Amino acid sequence: MLAQLRPAIVLMALFTLLLGLAYPLAVTGVAQLAFPSAANGSMIERNGQLVGSALIGQAFASPRYFHGRPSAAGQNGYDASSSSGSNLGPTSKALAERIAGDVAKARSEDGLAGPVPADLVTASASGLDPDISPASAQAQAARVARERGLSEPQVRALVDRTVQKRLFGLIGEPRVNVLALNLALDELK
Amino acid sequence: MTQNGWGQIALFCVIVLLLVRPLGGFLTRLYSGERTLLHPALAPVERGFYRLAGVRPEQDQSWLAYALAMLAFNLVGFLVVYAALRLQGALPLNPQGLAGLAPDLALNTAVSFVTNTNWQSYGGEATMSYGSQMWALTVQNFLSAATGMAVALAFVRGFARRSVQGVGNFWTDLTRSTLYVLLPACVVLALVYVALGVPQTLSSYVTAKTLEGADQTIALGPVASQLAIKMLGTNGGGFFNANSAHPFENPSALVNLIQMVSIFAIGAALTNVFGRIVGDERQGWAILGAMGALFLVGVGLVYWAEASGNPIHVALGLDPAGGAMEGKEVRFGVALSALFAVITTAASCGAVNAMHDSFSALGGLIPMINMQLGEVVIGGVGAGLYGVLLFAIVAVFVAGLMVGRTPEYVGKKIEAREVKLTMLALLCSPAATLIAVAVAAVSPLGLAGLQESGPHGFSEMLYATTSAAANNGSAFGGLTANSMFWNVTLAIGMMVGRFALIVPMLAVAGSLGGKKRLPPSSGAFPTDGGLFAGLLIGVILIVGGLTYFPALTLGPVADAFATAAGRTY
Numbered sequence: 001m002l003a004q005l006r007p008a009i010v011l012m013a014l015f016t017l018l019l020g021l022a023y024p025l026a027v028t029g030v031a032q033l034a035f036p037s038a039a040n041g042s043m044i045e046r047n048g049q050l051v052g053s054a055l056i057g058q059a060f061a062s063p064r065y066f067h068g069r070p071s072a073a074g075q076n077g078y079d080a081s082s083s084s085g086s087n088l089g090p091t092s093k094a095l096a097e098r099i100a101g102d103v104a105k106a107r108s109e110d111g112l113a114g115p116v117p118a119d120l121v122t123a124s125a126s127g128l129d130p131d132i133s134p135a136s137a138q139a140q141a142a143r144v145a146r147e148r149g150l151s152e153p154q155v156r157a158l159v160d161r162t163v164q165k166r167l168f169g170l171i172g173e174p175r176v177n178v179l180a181l182n183l184a185l186d187e188l189k
Numbered sequence: 190m191t192q193n194g195w196g197q198i199a200l201f202c203v204i205v206l207l208l209v210r211p212l213g214g215f216l217t218r219l220y221s222g223e224r225t226l227l228h229p230a231l232a233p234v235e236r237g238f239y240r241l242a243g244v245r246p247e248q249d250q251s252w253l254a255y256a257l258a259m260l261a262f263n264l265v266g267f268l269v270v271y272a273a274l275r276l277q278g279a280l281p282l283n284p285q286g287l288a289g290l291a292p293d294l295a296l297n298t299a300v301s302f303v304t305n306t307n308w309q310s311y312g313g314e315a316t317m318s319y320g321s322q323m324w325a326l327t328v329q330n331f332l333s334a335a336t337g338m339a340v341a342l343a344f345v346r347g348f349a350r351r352s353v354q355g356v357g358n359f360w361t362d363l364t365r366s367t368l369y370v371l372l373p374a375c376v377v378l379a380l381v382y383v384a385l386g387v388p389q390t391l392s393s394y395v396t397a398k399t400l401e402g403a404d405q406t407i408a409l410g411p412v413a414s415q416l417a418i419k420m421l422g423t424n425g426g427g428f429f430n431a432n433s434a435h436p437f438e439n440p441s442a443l444v445n446l447i448q449m450v451s452i453f454a455i456g457a458a459l460t461n462v463f464g465r466i467v468g469d470e471r472q473g474w475a476i477l478g479a480m481g482a483l484f485l486v487g488v489g490l491v492y493w494a495e496a497s498g499n500p501i502h503v504a505l506g507l508d509p510a511g512g513a514m515e516g517k518e519v520r521f522g523v524a525l526s527a528l529f530a531v532i533t534t535a536a537s538c539g540a541v542n543a544m545h546d547s548f549s550a551l552g553g554l555i556p557m558i559n560m561q562l563g564e565v566v567i568g569g570v571g572a573g574l575y576g577v578l579l580f581a582i583v584a585v586f587v588a589g590l591m592v593g594r595t596p597e598y599v600g601k602k603i604e605a606r607e608v609k610l611t612m613l614a615l616l617c618s619p620a621a622t623l624i625a626v627a628v629a630a631v632s633p634l635g636l637a638g639l640q641e642s643g644p645h646g647f648s649e650m651l652y653a654t655t656s657a658a659a660n661n662g663s664a665f666g667g668l669t670a671n672s673m674f675w676n677v678t679l680a681i682g683m684m685v686g687r688f689a690l691i692v693p694m695l696a697v698a699g700s701l702g703g704k705k706r707l708p709p710s711s712g713a714f715p716t717d718g719g720l721f722a723g724l725l726i727g728v729i730l731i732v733g734g735l736t737y738f739p740a741l742t743l744g745p746v747a748d749a750f751a752t753a754a755g756r757t758y
Contacts, residue, residue, distance in 0.1 A: 004254075004261040007360050010242035012265045012332075015367065019331045020324030023372065024414040027379045031389040031413065034380070039389045041409050041437065043397070052397045055386060055436040058405055065400065069519070073431075080407040081314055081394055083431035085516045085544035087667035089645035090499050091748055093757040095515065095547075103506040118498065118511025119519050125434030125526075125544045131519040133511065170196055172442025173522035182400055 044179070052179055056080050057130040060182065063109065064147045066132070066140050068178040069119055070102060073127025086123040110143050131175035134163050150188060158184055190496045194524030198488060201446065201528065202481075205453045209477070212454060213461025219369050220342055220362070220462070231368050238364055249355030252699025255343055256692050258359035259336060263303050263688075266329055270299035273325040282320030284393035290316070297676035302326055304687035305333035305569060307419070307426030307539055307662035308679055310671040314408035314429050319391055326426060327415050331375075334422030335366035337571030340691055341459060344575045347698030348599050349466045351706045356698045370455070371422060378417035378451065386440035389413040412437055420451035423569040425539030425662045433529070433542045434518055442520055445542060449529060452538045456567040459574040467599040471717035476577055479722040480566045483729070484535055487555045487566070492527040494551040501755055516547030527552065534559035537569030539662025546640075546649065546665035550749035553665070557652055557745065560659035562733040563618060569660065575694055577725075582611045582697070584721070584728045588714045597713045600706040607700055610693040617689035619736045621658040621682045626651050626740065634674035640667030643758030644747035651744045657682035 031039040042054040052058050057068045059078040071077030072086040088095035102121035106112055120136040137159045145155040162181045166172050219225055224232075239246050250258065273280065274295040278288045290298065294310055301308045302325070311317070317326070339362030346356050383389045388409050396406045412428045416438060419426060429435040439445050457477060464473025495517075498509035512523035521529070526543035533540050534556035545553055559566060565577040581598060586608050589596030596603040629635025629650045639646045652665040657679040664670070670679065707713075715721060751758070 004258040005265075007242040007244050007258070008261040008265045011238060011244075011360065011364070012262065012269060014238055014241065015332060016269065016324055016328050019367070019372070020328040023376070024323045024327060024411045027376065027383075027414040028389050028391060028411055030380060031383040035383045038386050039383050039413075040392065041388045041390070041395070041407060042386055042440075043395065050395065050397045052399055052405060053407055055440050056405075056407055057436070058397075058399045058401075059403065060401060062401055078405065080405055082312065083314065083408075083429050083435050084312070085431065085434070085547065085666065087544050087546040087640060087665070088515065089546055089641045089648070089665075089667065089748070090513075090549050090553075091501070091643060091645055091751045091757050092641055096501055096505065096757050099502050099507065099515075100505045107506070115503075115508035115510075116506055118502075118507050118509075118514040121507065122502075122513075122515040122517075125516045125518050125542065126429075126431035126436060128431070128436055129518050129520075130436055133519055135508075135511075166193070167441075167443055170193065170200065171446060172520055172525070175519045179400070186400070 044183070046183065054177065054180065055130055057128045058179060060178065063143055065182045065185070066137060066144060066178055068132060069129050070098070070121065070123040071127040072123045078128060080128055083126045083128050085125045085127060106139070110140055112139055130177050130179060132178055134159065134174050134176055137176040137181065144185065148185070154188070158188065190492055191524070194492060194496070197524055198492070198528055201449055204450050205457050208450070208454050209457050209461050212458035213465060213473070216370065216458060216462045217465040219365055225369060227369050227373060235364055235368055239360070242360065244360040246358060246361045248358055249353070250358050251354050252343070252356050252695045255356050255359045256695045259340065259691065260688065262359070262363070263336065266332060267299050267303045270302055270325045270329055271295050273321055274298055277318050277321050280318070280320050282323065282391065283318035284391070285318065287316060287318050293673045293676040294671055297680045300680040300683050301662065302329035302424070302426065303333055304660050304683045305337055305422070305424055305537065305572065306657060306660040306683045307424045308657055308664065308683065309426055309662070310676055312430030313427055319410050322415055322428060323411060327418060330415070330418040330422050330424040330426070331367055331371050332363070334371060334418070334424065334570045335363045337569055338366040338370070338455070339363045339571070340695065341571035341574040344578060344694060344698045345463050345466050347701035348601055350702045352704065353702055354699070356695065356702055371418060374421055375414070375417040378421065378447070379413040381447065382413040382416055382444060385444050387413040387416060387444065388437050419540060420448045420538065421455065423452055423456065423536045423538040425533065427540065433540045434544070439542055442525060445521060445525055445529070448540070449532050452532050452536045452540070453567050455570040456536055456573040459571065463574060463578070469599070469717060472599055475717050475722045476581065476725070478719070479725045480577065482722070482726060483566045484531065487531045487535065487559060488528055491531050491552045491555045492524060494549045495523040495527045499549060499752065501752060501757060504755065513549055513552070516544030518542065530556050531559065533663055534661060535564065535566035535568070537564040537572055537660050539656065541663050544666055545652070545663060546667045550745045550752050553648060553652070554741065554745035554749070556663070557655055557741070558733065558737070560655045560661045561619070561622070561737045562729050563615070564659050564661065565729060572660065579611050579614055579694060580729050580732070581716070581725060582607060583615070583732070584725045585714060585716065587728060588724060592714070594712060597707060598716060600709070601701050601704055602707065607697050610697045610700070614690045614693040615732065618658045618686045621685040622654045623740060625654040625658070625678050625682050629654065629678065632674065634672065638669040638672055638675055640669070641758065644744055644751060645758065648744035648748060651740055653679060654682055658686035660686050
């Protein structure tokens with residue numbers, strides 16, 4: 001074992017310099033030059049004010065905005081410095097009660113009669129899911145139109161324009177970025 | 190289940206299969222000492238490392254010297270990580286001013302990253318400075334993966350060599366795996382990840398003013414460089430708490446696809462390396478075929494379970510068409526969440542893009558079984574190959590018992606010493622898993638971490654001890670594992686699961702290497718076809734099934750009955 005100590009210590013030191021400093025710093029340098037927006041978190045500004053990241057969901061409670069999914073990140077949800085899912089299990093009473101409450105809320109706010117889209121009343125894995133399904137967005141369109149004094153077809157058309165389709169028609173799921181949709185909504189007159 | 194979902198699963202499988210031969214050929218040339226395209230640039234670095242470290246690269250080590258070198262290197266790595274985490278508050282690149290870790294958490298984390306487990310009792314963005322992520326965790330992500338590749342290679346040499354004592358040189362196997370395989374691939378992958386939206390910065394967290402006027406602090410960091418090796422090295426430790434479910438750590442389904450392929454690429458190619466080195470590629474394909482069959486059954490079951498939706502929640506008014514979406518991200522949906530869960534537990538990766546704790550009972554059962562079978566379905570880089578070869582030894586032994594001949598595998602006689610050592614290696618991980626979960630289930634300290642009561646609470650503990658001993662690292666996250674009891678218990682499990690398997694396995698390699706290679710004879714059981722693949726599957730399932738069935742009955746199986754009955758806890 002003693003004979004192996006010198007190579008063990010020297011190689012650990014060399015690899016730490018190479019893999020723990022040179023590699024991440026070199027990647028950072030190239031990334032900052034070649035892809036500055038993505039490398040710094042795909043931030044979005046409006047009128048010179050930082051309003052969030054295109055990739056990170058944020059909380060929407062006002063009836064004038066489309067709402068994202070329930071979030072378990074941080075104390076009040078959508079805490080982007082404390083990502084987390086609820087981790088509640090399939091037979092959790094707490095989860096069943098939370099879902100029942102959110103279903104009742106969606107039905108009263110949005111006047112939904114039938115089944116509620118699953119993603120609208122379930123917490124995401126990260127607590128920061130920026131997206132909802134197109135069905136969840138359409139389910140809220142009537143309420144948003146009413147609250148903003150817009151016509152419902154106008155709002156539904158906006159949702160359709162904001163839908164991101166599957167890559168090559170195959171990869172991923174169709175989705176609507178809630179922040180992008182609400183930013184576009186604020187632009188509608 | 191949809192056609193599109195199966196289409197995406199098929200696309201993934203095709204990409205992995207297309208990579209097997211090119212990557213297998215490259216790795217075989219590299220490990221045989223041939224020059225590759227990368228040598229003009231990297232060979233001087235390699236030689237410089239050997240000179241400074243006093244390593245003679247051509248020197249063959251006995252299995253014992255090889256094992257001691259591996260243990261010494263891992264011990265030094267453990268001490269470096271432990272010290273770096275304890276002293277975090279005094280070290281640079283810590284823009285959030287995060288404090289040093291408590292002793293039990295630093296111990297657990299250091300063991301976790303050195304053993305290629307990447308179990309995380311902490312949340313990344315709230316605990317780890319950028320510096321710790323780089324010089325403690327990223328470094329071990331590379332080196333623990335390279336250790337696995339080195340050890341697997343030593344084992345393969347045991348089969349291929351004739352009447353020699355040595356199994357190779359640990360230092361050259363380690364250095365070549367890192368310099369010529371992992372590092373160049375990660376430089377490319379990291380930049381691709383940034384181009385597709387993954388952050389890579391040393392600036393501090395930023396605060397945005399949301400559309401509704403609230404402050405939102407957004408965690409950032411050098412994510413892409415860590416992500417690349419986390420997947421390729423089947424480490425799985427997330428930069429952020431939510432791991433590859435975090436939109437910064439997995440921004441789109443395209444990034445998700447690259448991550449999934451990264452997990453399987455090297456492990457699948459190593460089966461081909463095995464075939465090439467023993468002189469018959471079909472030996473490798475037979476093993477990959479057995480792995481592939483087990484994998485597809487697992488994917489089908491989890492996808493079906495998650496797509497069906499939870500009957501308790503459907504009764505509350507949820508649309509079952511969306512599937513069980515609690516703990517899943519919209520951009521991945523149920524198909525890619527199910528596929529990722531099976532991949533990450535089939536390999537010893539442990540990264541997650543959905544929260545396994547919120548999966549249905551069956552959807553959580555399959556990942557658990559994947560780990561309990563020893564992660565031999567592709568498996569961790571290196572670890573998967575030596576794991577499945579141990580089962581192959583048992584399989585030919587069983588076949589030998591049935592026909593009454595001394596078993597042979599790829600030209601080597603398998604005798605009492607090899608079978609005993611193999612069983613010792615295979616029994617360590619189940620012992621560590623089941624003893625730990627039994628202790629936890631009767632200890633108030635163990636039960637204190639549970640989020641769920643009822644059978645799912647037992648599942649949370651069983652998943653944790655399974656994940657630790659299998660060196661996986663994924664979790665049923667409802668368990669609060671950052672306590673003295675769980676940190677120490679799981680650290681012991683991780684060490685046993687890694688080193689108590691590797692050392693007897695290297696002894697088998699040494700023992701096999703000393704034997705003559707027999708010419709193929711008509712009496713030997715053929716190990717390059719479907720019959721052997723079927724027998725191998727049978728042995729894997731029987732060993733795993735008999736060992737874990739009672740524990741699984743108390744957890745996920747009872748949970749499935751409770752779900753069907755509409756019972757909540």
